[in-house]
Amino acid sequence: MCAKAARGGEGTSPSKYGKELLAGFYRTMTTIRHFEQTVEKCFLEGEIPGFVHLYIGEEAVAAGVMANLRDSDYIQSTHRGHGHAIAKGADLKRMMAEIFGKSTGSCKGKGGSMHIADFGVGMLGANGVVGGGFTIATGAALAHKMQGTDGVAVAFFGDGASNRGTFHEAANMAAAWGLPVIFVCENNKWASTTPYRTTTSVDHIADRAAGYGMPGVVVDGNDVFAVYEGARSLVERARRGEGPALLECKTYRIKGHFVGDPEKYRTKEEVRKVFEETDPIPRFESAVVKARALTRKELDAIDGEAREAVRLALEFARTSPEPEESALFEGLYV
Numbered sequence: 001m002c003a004k005a006a007r008g009g010e011g012t013s014p015s016k017y018g019k020e021l022l023a024g025f026y027r028t029m030t031t032i033r034h035f036e037q038t039v040e041k042c043f044l045e046g047e048i049p050g051f052v053h054l055y056i057g058e059e060a061v062a063a064g065v066m067a068n069l070r071d072s073d074y075i076q077s078t079h080r081g082h083g084h085a086i087a088k089g090a091d092l093k094r095m096m097a098e099i100f101g102k103s104t105g106s107c108k109g110k111g112g113s114m115h116i117a118d119f120g121v122g123m124l125g126a127n128g129v130v131g132g133g134f135t136i137a138t139g140a141a142l143a144h145k146m147q148g149t150d151g152v153a154v155a156f157f158g159d160g161a162s163n164r165g166t167f168h169e170a171a172n173m174a175a176a177w178g179l180p181v182i183f184v185c186e187n188n189k190w191a192s193t194t195p196y197r198t199t200t201s202v203d204h205i206a207d208r209a210a211g212y213g214m215p216g217v218v219v220d221g222n223d224v225f226a227v228y229e230g231a232r233s234l235v236e237r238a239r240r241g242e243g244p245a246l247l248e249c250k251t252y253r254i255k256g257h258f259v260g261d262p263e264k265y266r267t268k269e270e271v272r273k274v275f276e277e278t279d280p281i282p283r284f285e286s287a288v289v290k291a292r293a294l295t296r297k298e299l300d301a302i303d304g305e306a307r308e309a310v311r312l313a314l315e316f317a318r319t320s321p322e323p324e325e326s327a328l329f330e331g332l333y334v
């Protein structure tokens with residue numbers, strides 16, 4: 001009989017946090033939202049090559065987890081990775097340029113949306129291989145342990161990715177070696193066209209933690225306070241050398257799996273209803289205004305700054321040069 005995942009972080013009042021932290025949550029979430037809306041528009045207008053997967057509706061997960069991390073902590077992201085990179089402090093201009101395939105991009109325009117990295121802030125990379133990040137983050141956690149730091153590594157992953165063998169291999173090794181890695185599942189109810197229940201045997205992904213002897217915690221992933229508190233206790237315990245943990249954030253993918261997805265597997269009505277009821281941004285706004293922790297005016301000022309930062313990133317991407325043909329084979333391993 002396995003232990004069930006614990007519930008964490010519910011019912012937290014905003015008034016217990018300082019203004020700086022609250023403003024940081026909002027800045028991160030609104031920057032992600034504006035960034036993603038801009039990317040969606042530019043993609044649909046044919047300005048962006050390749051493929052993009054949007055993080056709209058899941059902003060509270062990145063904001064809540066990353067508020068517990070330092071630049072020297074590592075994260076490994078997914079194909080839906082813009083939000084993780086923004087929350088970890090990656091440069092918005094270089095991100096946007098990368099998505100536009102420009103030479104000023106974080107990978108010189110050669111990677112695109114699914115290969116954004118920014119080592120300077122511990123963002124080890126997005127990953128087009130579903131489930132490709134578990135072992136990378138576990139390796140980064142091993143590096144922290146071998147170097148004797150109190151740093152941690154976080155592997156973000158979707159509910160679909162948790163069914164890959166790499167999850168189970170990494171979870172077992174991390175637990176057996178007591179590594180400071182937090183596996184953060186963004187359970188957005190869908191893996192591409194597949195609903196959660198048709199491919200997954202457990203009620204909660206976090207229930208699987210028990211199989212590896214690590215804590216498994218479930219939080220409301222659309223409540224930034226719940227995510228922050230849930231991640232905080234697991235990050236602190238990893239910093240103390242008490243090993244890995246699994247945090248499952250229940251959320252919902254509001255946009256199609258990729259931009260252009262015809263979404264034949266669900267109704268517009270379902271999506272509209274969930275978004276209206278759970279959108280993490282208005283939820284945060286009404287909680288902080290009600291608690292008089294931030295004013296509407298303060299929120300508007302932060303939102304305006306986020307919009308402007310995204311506008312500047314877009315301008316930078318649009319006006320940056322394409323990579324030179326001569327650079328095609330630079331930076332490759334042979």
Ligand SMILES: Cc1ncc(C[n+]2csc(CCOP(=O)(O)OP(=O)(O)O)c2C)c(N)n1
Pocket residue numbers: 079080128129130131157158159160161162188190191192253257
């Ligand atoms: C190894 C591998 N298998 C399949 C795919 C195709 N694929 C891309 S995203 C995706 C679904 C991933 O679902 P989930 O892990 O729940 O993340 P979400 O897209 O919901 O954020 C699939 C099957 C892939 N990129 N890599």
